[in-house]
Amino acid sequence: GENVEQHPSTLSVQEGDSAVIKCTYSDSASNYFPWYKQELGKRPQLIIDIRSNVGEKKDQRIAVTLNKTAKHFSLHITETQPEDSAVYFCAATRPGNTPLVFGKGTRLSVIA
Amino acid sequence: KAGVTQTPRYLIKTRGQQVTLSCSPISGHRSVSWYQQTPGQGLQFLFEYFSETQRNKGNFPGRFSGRQFSNSRSEMNVSTLELGDSALYLCASSFSTGGRNEQFFGPGTRLTVL
Numbered sequence: 001g002e003n004v005e006q007h008p009s010t011l012s013v014q015e016g017d018s019a020v021i022k023c024t025y026s027d028s029a030s031n032y033f034p035w036y037k038q039e040l041g042k043r044p045q046l047i048i049d050i051r052s053n054v055g056e057k058k059d060q061r062i063a064v065t066l067n068k069t070a071k072h073f074s075l076h077i078t079e080t081q082p083e084d085s086a087v088y089f090c091a092a093t094r095p096g097n098t099p100l101v102f103g104k105g106t107r108l109s110v111i112a
Numbered sequence: 113k114a115g116v117t118q119t120p121r122y123l124i125k126t127r128g129q130q131v132t133l134s135c136s137p138i139s140g141h142r143s144v145s146w147y148q149q150t151p152g153q154g155l156q157f158l159f160e161y162f163s164e165t166q167r168n169k170g171n172f173p174g175r176f177s178g179r180q181f182s183n184s185r186s187e188m189n190v191s192t193l194e195l196g197d198s199a200l201y202l203c204a205s206s207f208s209t210g211g212r213n214e215q216f217f218g219p220g221t222r223l224t225v226l
Contacts, residue, residue, distance in 0.1 A: 034214075043218060091211065093212060099211045
């Protein structure tokens with residue numbers, strides 16, 4: 001089955017700097033890759049997703065890139081702000097009614 | 113729309129007991145998935161129910177079971193509790209089955225096994 005590795009497990013950046021979180025997946029059939037953000041004490045929420053027919057997707061300060069050949073995808077946050085501090089989870093799934101497989105999460109701390 | 117709700121929010125049990133957790137999805141959502149969240153292990157998929165049928169199952173022992181009712185509400189049961197079952201249990205609802213649909217998570221039930 002699918003296996004998703006996520007790095008780093010913790011990341012600290014200065015406010016205003018960029019943050020990058022990387023994930024690799026094992027199943028070459030996977031074609032949907034969402035990212036969820038979980039603030040402290042709150043529920044995970046979808047922040048951005050990408051499908052395998054595109055290589056990059058942006059939404060304001062966040063972007064996700066996908067390299068199908070290498071089987072990895074990354075989350076990029078620019079101009080980080082304290083409210084970006086949270087745990088970020090990447091996930092992958094293949095076509096059909098298959099469940100998401102999540103990475104173990106990255107705890108991002110933005111230092112003011 | 114009201115969000116996903118879970119009850120109870122906190123539970124303390126002892127080893128060997130059983131527990132039932134409840135999840136009410138967003139109105140109109142027919143899929144409910146359950147996840148176990150522990151520090152350092154991320155979100156581990158337990159199972160998914162859609163239209164009262166289990167559609168997918170993760171790699172958890174048979175002590176973990178679930179069901180879904182005709183109104184899409186779902187329950188999860190854990191029997192013969194072990195210390196390692198202590199975790200945050202999250203349910204998520206979506207309009208249709210499978211992970212390609214946005215998952216809307218509930219606040220979770222924090223289970224502590226003593």
